[in-house]
Amino acid sequence: MSISKRHTIIILVLLLLLPIIALVHLFAGQINIDGSDYLSSIFSYDSTDSYQIIAREIRIPRMIMAIIAGAGLSIAGLLMQTLFNNPLAGPYVLGINSGASLFVAFSIMTGIPFFTSTLGITANALIGAFVFGMIILFFSRFLRSQVSLLLVGLMLGSFTGALVSLTQTISEADELKVFTLWALGSLQKVEFGQILPIFSVFFTGIILVAFTSKSLNILVLGEENARLLGVNIKKARLFIIILTALFTGLITAFCGPIAFIGLAVPNLVRMIFKTQSHLTLLISCALTGAIFILLCDICIQLIEPHFMIPINVFTSIVGAPFVVFIILKKLR
């Protein structure tokens, strides 16, 4: 069987699994919502029926945000890993999340209504992610070792954390609370009506990211080779950073920080697919990432009656050991 045939089959399997797992996710919560609740919640919504409210306003957005977060962060992670030629890169470790957080913190702490609106927070998260993407790109020019870049990312994260704490000490109690709650992260905060705009932005990103696949394939060969194969390195880098910021910012704005997905999933996918064809990698990262977060969230829903775990904590518990495994394997 040829390699590409094997890839096609795995992708088809993932494509089949995604809706199945998404469906399981819809029915995994502790409250028994049946199919008819879902159907009527969409086609004949009765806003006084609590089951329909739960179906439409909580379960469906939660499922879709899980897919968007999983796919988006995994893609962002892949983009970072290829751009910086570093298997341990990712939006979280490189501090791109922190950039989004910092800008959101600033915007919330201003207390200006526009900046604390959903649109304002989203815009600031996107800008923050982009600015920090550019900062890490700038530093990457001076760093030869893969570990150094990760350390710089770590420092960016700590620095931002400190700045955020500083902002918190001078801000009003109310704004502080708003930010603290935002930073806890959640897949459940999105409303049914917000799904369409969020998904449109996400989908635009997905379409655009397909067009980076060619330059990503060539960038793997190193900068000089890539330039001599006609890649405009500066433009390509900028485009990649913008897309990373788009995914990271969008997801951070609506779900808060979610760790390790962006780092772990692309590595997992490369191990399974054993390829550097980025179109294949991008598609499978999106599918695997979505399935991965859905599975994490199903686990969370299943243990919810006993105790509740935030999504960020759960992905860290699962993701961190895997990352250590990658370090042992690749960066010894």
Added chain:
Amino acid sequence: MNSLLYLAVQLKKCMKYVLLLLPTILFLSCNASKTDSPEKTENIEDVKIEYAQHFNLSLKDNAYFLEILDPISGKVESSHTIAPNEKHQAISLSATVVGMYAILNQQKQLKGVSSMDYVYDAKVKSLFKLGNIKEFGDETTNSIEKIISSDANTILYSGFGDEFPNQKKLEALHFTILPIYDWKEIHPLGKAEWIKVIGALTGKMDEAIAFFDKVVKEYNELLQLTESIDNRPTCLSGNLIGDIWYTPASESYVAHLMKDAGANYRYAETNGQVTLQFSIEQILKDNENTEFWINPGYNSKSKIDKFNPHIKHLKCYNNIFCYSPNMSKFWEQSAAEPHHVLSDLIHIFHPEIKGINTLYYYEKIN
């Protein structure tokens, strides 16, 4: 969090050395504080504790003998003898305690608060401006050197079952350190009764007892208004923090107040004193018919919507009441004056009851 843990471990290690040095510190400080030795004794009022569960206060050899009880086990956590002529200059990190000093009009005996942001009392504010009262931060952020160099000799803080940071060192320097467990009291009058502790510390026991007796009388009069009521609206409390809705236990101060105010707490049927946790799904399912929602933690619907966008689908979204607009007023006064809270809640749940015309702390959220 990890760094905090690490710090704690390091601190524990340091304690060993502190203990070794303790005799030296003791010696030095004994020399330093010889000046205020007792000169004369006066007769002091006997005291009886009726409602509070987490402290004992009694008269012993013409001094007050205070025992702070562990809220969980009920065992004596620490005991203190408060002599009548002893001057307690206090740093209070608890807003309730600041309120009780204000009620007894003994603000000048306060030397510090946690943060002026949470202070409501005008006299405390003016003493802060004069520099007589300083800010010390909360239990986790205060500086031991700042405490030592202040004029205070007593620290009052909301007990959390653990020692106050650097407690041993401060005690070696003759600090009286009292954890205040008023917030663990389930009976609203038990919470209010802690004013007697402050009465003992400030030498104003007569006033403290008189104030408390007045509160008990008013509380019980209000209670009679709702005792015979059959129509008890269902009420919800708390809010989401992250994905978890924290709501008071069935055996809690808030639940007790709701019952006394003639409402039916939605989670009254649960057991225990541990704060309940629910997912938003559970809350939506359970509260289809809930009519009231109190203490959402925010004073506007736009803020509630931001972090709890789904709750607006419930009926009680139109009946939210919060102790705003002035949260610090509530935090400072409500513990010692539970009759005001009760009268507010009765008015919220039963506007038909005559005799209550205004809300004292609460406000409807729009």
Added chain:
Amino acid sequence: MIDFQNLTVGYQSALVSFSDMKLNKGAIYALIGRNGIGKSTFLKTITGQLKPVNGTIQLNDRLISDITFGEIPKFISYVESRFPLVEFLSVYDYIALGRSPYTNLLGKLKEEDRALIQKTIDQLNIGHLSRRFTSELSDGERQLISIAKAVVQQTDLIVLDEPTAFLDYANKEEVLSQLQQIAVNMEKCIIVATHDIDLVLDKTIQFILIDETEKTGKLYPSATKNEIISTCFKSIQL
């Protein structure tokens, strides 16, 4: 094919000047000179990454400085001396990247691209490698597949920076003979920067020697070892 006129290369200031020369298809030119004399600068200038300090390079009637950035890989292919260390990059995919100047935005290979790649693989006798990962190959095999990548780029000019540097003798000979066949059979002009003087002697290879003291480069249709050394490595006492 490629015409150098009045050329001086360097970063900002002049490093090496070249006598006017004309290189042709079907031939290999060995670029020889001391380390640091400006070989890489020369290669960068030919491949359009660096503007000449002075003079012009004309490729099939077009000035290299006029060729747009994106078009360069359709005219010149370049083989770096170091091979990129990447896991899970298959030999086939690596060679196929040589087609990227011609593929669409998504980089999709057409039938004719695949046919060309297969033909090149066959011509270079590297069919047995095509299913493997580049990370598993020896240095010699890596040079061969890099050359294959340059070939599928279908450029008249192929520039190689020390392609034989890390190879054993057998592999050096193999790489060079492949290059010779490519030059002749596929009508390419090949420029090879190299330090393997003995390897390029006694072959149908011409020389571009850079004079150590005068900092000038000049085309020699043929040269003996002594001539090379006395031009490029004057400081050695023979």
